[in-house]
Amino acid sequence: MKIVRNLSTDKLAVISLIIIIITIIVGLFAPFFAPYDPNEVNMGLRYASPSWEYLLGNDHLGRCILSRIIYGIRPSVLWVLVALFISVLIGAVLGFLAGYFKGKVDALIMRICDIMLSFPGYVMTLAIVGILGVGLENILIAFILVKWAWFTRVIRTSVMQYSDLDYVKFSKAAGISDLTIMYKHLVPVTFSDIAVISSSSIGSMILQISGFSFLGLGIQAPNAEWGMMLNEAREVMFTRPELMLAPGFAIVLIVSAFHFFSDALQVVLDPKLITSKTKREKKLETYNMTFQEKEVANK
Template identity: 65%
Template structure:
């Protein structure tokens, strides 16, 4: 509740949170909200303009653009969130084991992370999708394979900062198990760093799945997805630019909201950073007021 209160104090963070939450809710309730089935073909309405029945018009097959935009939230946003949680969960487990037990286990796990992080993420995702084949399942598997190492590194660093604390040593002396110590004493400290990295990674994953679908390596027809909608509208991008602009603007707005929310989340989870920013803003305000008084005099 305190975190939510801090986020809501920031207007931009509150607006970003509303955009992200509303998008997810619309995606979950797509069958109830979408005015038409997303794959319903009606060639009589091919490239029809906006109307009361079709608010955003129809595409090259006469399908409802608004319905496809709503259903496109599911692969572009919701399934990407599932892949993000799987990556963060796997990376957190590896980071906890490596940072807490250390020794040879730490060496082997971190060398594996170094190998995974040595390759450009987007290029390796393309390579994995190219090997496994296009499709939602393969894209999500590629995301998990390429993203877990980042979370493992961040979690390991956070765990190592706390593992030698006095209260952790005392818990070991009292006979507490390693699992209990990690879940009760270390996890609350490591979670903020993990949450910040996860929120910033979420936006890049949305861009990646949209980019892969735009290239024809992602979601396959007839399923609706924002990147694929832009790909399908390339042939009429000059005569019917709205068919490409609508999903493109949706991607831009959502990714921007996620990034703004990530920045606000970092400030909310780091009280020192928040105090420093307030102090800087206060100092800047004093300097400006003094400057105005001098110029007035």
């Protein structure tokens, strides 16, 4: 496939994709990869330094930090992916309805989106969590309720670009059902836009859920989550700063991987960006060759 070939030429994108796949696999099969029970308390190992038995050491309750990092993938990444999928699914359905049928349907859906988007995302999320209560499930529900409107507006704009093309009008005139037209003609051409906005949103959602857990609004003890692990290590950040390195590095690594992969995916799926990137590379190559020739001439 052309997309796969183009992605394979970008080393950073390949490395990012490998990190994402490994993270998801380790999170799905956490019991097989975690060396110990993440909630097992052993006060005899309280604040123990890293060793061959406990590669990342132990926390304030003697729990294995590596095991908690591995189990923390589930709420920090996997459940965020589930919330993202549901948000994109709702946004895609409403976005296709608004962009394809237009008129009153579009006006109704867009007014609802305007109401939802008129509130800042963090404020809206905090308000929902305040109503429903703290916990991972309520944070994920808040994400879905906040994010779907943004996805709806973006996908609706993408659909409207293609809904008035000649082949779509011909399909309508031929008596093909609206559902078939959307499935066969509009979904394939808008899939790239949906993929890009989805991949670009996952990083911010991971940061948000880690931030809420750091504030004590997300997943609750004793369950493992990266943001909560940062909060637990905050009390000894000056005496044992290494306790913050593992969860902090995990967050930075996976968020960076999603961002780098999203950028590469956007370049691959947008021919204009591919052309501009190729031109920049050619200009840089020409400049380097000219600079080398001048250096040789000066010598």
